Amino acid sequence: MSTFKYLFTPKKIGSIWIKNRILSTGHMTSYVENGLPTDRLIAYHMERAKGGVGLIIMEANAIHPTAYFTAKTICAFNDEIIPYYKKLAESVHPYGTKMFVQLFHPGREVFPSGTSVAVAPSSVPADRFRIIPKELEREEIKDIIKGYADTALRVKTGGLDGVEIVASHGYLPSQFWSPRLNLRKDEYGGQSIENRLRFLKEIVEEVRKKVGTDFVVGLRLSVDDLDDEGAEYGEVQEILKYIDNQIGGLDYFNLTGGSSATYASSTFIVPPAPVPPAHFASHAAKIREQVSVPIFLAGRINDPVIAENVLANGQADMVGMTRALICDPHMPNKALREEFDRIRVCIGCDQACIGHMQMDLPISCLQNPVTGREIQYSKIPKAKKIKKIAIIGGGPAGMKAAVVAAERGHQVTLFEKSDELGGQVKLARKVPGREEFGELVSNLKRELQYYRVDVRLNVEASKELILNLSPDEVIISTGGKPYIPHVKGMDLPHVVTAWDILSRRKEPGKKVVVADWKGDMTGVGVALYLKELGCDVEIVTSCYQVGHSIQEKVRSFVLTQLFLNGVEMTSQYKISEVTEGTVAFSNIYTGQKLQRYGIDTVVIAYGLLQENSLFHQLKEYVSNIHRIGDCLIPRTVEEAILEGFELAANL
Numbered sequence: 001m002s003t004f005k006y007l008f009t010p011k012k013i014g015s016i017w018i019k020n021r022i023l024s025t026g027h028m029t030s031y032v033e034n035g036l037p038t039d040r041l042i043a044y045h046m047e048r049a050k051g052g053v054g055l056i057i058m059e060a061n062a063i064h065p066t067a068y069f070t071a072k073t074i075c076a077f078n079d080e081i082i083p084y085y086k087k088l089a090e091s092v093h094p095y096g097t098k099m100f101v102q103l104f105h106p107g108r109e110v111f112p113s114g115t116s117v118a119v120a121p122s123s124v125p126a127d128r129f130r131i132i133p134k135e136l137e138r139e140e141i142k143d144i145i146k147g148y149a150d151t152a153l154r155v156k157t158g159g160l161d162g163v164e165i166v167a168s169h170g171y172l173p174s175q176f177w178s179p180r181l182n183l184r185k186d187e188y189g190g191q192s193i194e195n196r197l198r199f200l201k202e203i204v205e206e207v208r209k210k211v212g213t214d215f216v217v218g219l220r221l222s223v224d225d226l227d228d229e230g231a232e233y234g235e236v237q238e239i240l241k242y243i244d245n246q247i248g249g250l251d252y253f254n255l256t257g258g259s260s261a262t263y264a265s266s267t268f269i270v271p272p273a274p275v276p277p278a279h280f281a282s283h284a285a286k287i288r289e290q291v292s293v294p295i296f297l298a299g300r301i302n303d304p305v306i307a308e309n310v311l312a313n314g315q316a317d318m319v320g321m322t323r324a325l326i327c328d329p330h331m332p333n334k335a336l337r338e339e340f341d342r343i344r345v346c347i348g349c350d351q352a353c354i355g356h357m358q359m360d361l362p363i364s365c366l367q368n369p370v371t372g373r374e375i376q377y378s379k380i381p382k383a384k385k386i387k388k389i390a391i392i393g394g395g396p397a398g399m400k401a402a403v404v405a406a407e408r409g410h411q412v413t414l415f416e417k418s419d420e421l422g423g424q425v426k427l428a429r430k431v432p433g434r435e436e437f438g439e440l441v442s443n444l445k446r447e448l449q450y451y452r453v454d455v456r457l458n459v460e461a462s463k464e465l466i467l468n469l470s471p472d473e474v475i476i477s478t479g480g481k482p483y484i485p486h487v488k489g490m491d492l493p494h495v496v497t498a499w500d501i502l503s504r505r506k507e508p509g510k511k512v513v514v515a516d517w518k519g520d521m522t523g524v525g526v527a528l529y530l531k532e533l534g535c536d537v538e539i540v541t542s543c544y545q546v547g548h549s550i551q552e553k554v555r556s557f558v559l560t561q562l563f564l565n566g567v568e569m570t571s572q573y574k575i576s577e578v579t580e581g582t583v584a585f586s587n588i589y590t591g592q593k594l595q596r597y598g599i600d601t602v603v604i605a606y607g608l609l610q611e612n613s614l615f616h617q618l619k620e621y622v623s624n625i626h627r628i629g630d631c632l633i634p635r636t637v638e639e640a641i642l643e644g645f646e647l648a649a650n651l
């Protein structure tokens with residue numbers, strides 16, 4: 001009996017049929033140049049269509065010159081966009097995949113890197129971007145409404161299948177319907193729900209005039225903005241019932257959650273682990289009972305079995321699995337064939353997807369470097385010459401190199417000196433709330449087994465062992481070891497490293513100070529871990545903010561945990577000396593001293609130093625020797641996996 005009764009059942013949305021219930025929701029990719037999609041964007045979506053997704057909703061397309069969200073927003077407010085829509089249609093339709101386009105205006109929610117003037121129903125600022133918007137004048141409102149309709153017609157002319165009006169995450173339409181953001185006194189404002197929804201009503205009416213009734217038009221919105229000024233769940237239910245009964249003209253509601261307005265609420269736009277999978281499903285289920293159109297649902301649905309349960313429970317009609325598809329674009333076809341061990345599961349790290357986008361970089365995936373590089377790597381050719389490859393070090397870099405090399409046909413032996421693969425990830429997964437991060441090791445282990453890599457645990461590779469093996473290529477991925485700063489007192493017995501604590505090699509005392517230098521997950525993670533052990537903890541970082549180097553969504557979550565757990569936080573101080581019971585810091589700007597007394601344990605979280613001794617022993621004897629990951633230079637798991645992938649793809 002099939003695992004799936006619902007997930008691969010076609011669904012009619014408006015006038016068209018979607019081949020299955022899996023969709024990729026609209027998400028910014030930054031594969032944009034001069035306001036237009038690039039070949040990289042087309043290849044990205046084509047790979048997901050090839051992988052079996054039923055529906056792709058293309059990212060935010062600015063419908064008006066005031067609608068730039070970031071400098072990499074697609075500009076769809078003139079006819080220059082139409083040929084690109086045609087290329088996208090030609091890339092996804094041969095695989096039976098439908099594609100809609102998001103009609104987008106952020107209103108006041110404009111990145112500082114954007115080029116447009118922030119506008120809104122009223123001049124009410126948001127805490128996250130700290131921009132006070134210009135209040136829209138009536139003629140400007142009319143021009144923006146026209147922009148929605150004109151852009152919808154361009155999408156239809158380009159041969160795509162539908163449009164989605166974006167009112168989610170506190171963007172412009174929802175700014176109109178919130179009585180706390182819309183302080184207008186004219187027909188578009190006030191306390192009347194009719195007035196506050198007039199903007200959306202006129203958008204839908206004008207769009208329908210342009211595209212007719214046989215073209216799909218949907219609405220994306222948050223079930224709860226999770227923000228004091230936005231709409232809460234009860235209000236959203238009333239808004240949707242009003243839209244469904246009094247406005248009409250829409251073929252579906254696409255439900256998500258959170259708002260761009262604050263750091264806390266924006267976490268739920270792309271919720272990281274440990275936010276539970278399908279966390280808005282119960283909200284969607286109630287809304288589905290109250291409206292007449294199909295319900296789409298998104299929010300950490302990263303597994304096809306979870307998606308099936310959402311559908312089986314009647315909580316939604318379509319499921320958004322966006323990051324699951326970023327991580328493994330072929331997940332739908334693998335699930336359809338019930339090849340569950342072949343699916344690379346998203347771990348909700350947010351590092352290379354939304355993390356890249358927020359840095360104005362093209363998105364990718366920590367686990368899957370092919371994402372965003374489909375033009376180069378969607379088809380990795382078999383090796384022309386089969387080589388014997390020795391890889392030393394079973395962390396993420398070495399594991400990924402081994403998988404890709406074996407996939408290409410090479411004979412690969414992977415040596416790991418401990419009894420378990422995973423490298424630093426073995427410690428990272430011990431951090432409270434980071435358990436799911438360890439699943440990237442499970443994913444790689446399954447791939448090693450599938451490609452029959454010879455994995456040798458509890459083997460510390462020596463120069464003699466490698467030379468006796470006579471490999472054609474040697475890859476050193478031996479990782480790093482904790483860096484100890486050159487300050488007085490580092491040799492005292494109560495000074496330990498974060499790795500000592502997480503591995504339980506050393507036990508902490510009651511009162512602990514974590515000295516952090518990088519502002520990454522190591523420092524905040526060990527602080528949370530110590531708090532869980534019952535310690536009194538303060539983290540002192542040399543960065544301008546605790547968690548400075550952590551991806552914004554994840555940082556917002558872990559800072560919340562630090563505050564809730566009562567961890568003391570001090571920033572902009574660097575460790576300068578440790579004595580028995582005392583630790584001293586100096587201000588990074590002024591050198592002023594900060595002393596902490598009665599300290600039982602000082603935990604050092606100052607990053608890693610390369611562990612490359614074997615490389616130096618072998619390099620005179622082996623011509624084809626390579627270093628990847630932390631043993632080259634310590635960085636994050638993303639760079640380690642990318643280096644392992646790219647090296648193996650070109651051997």
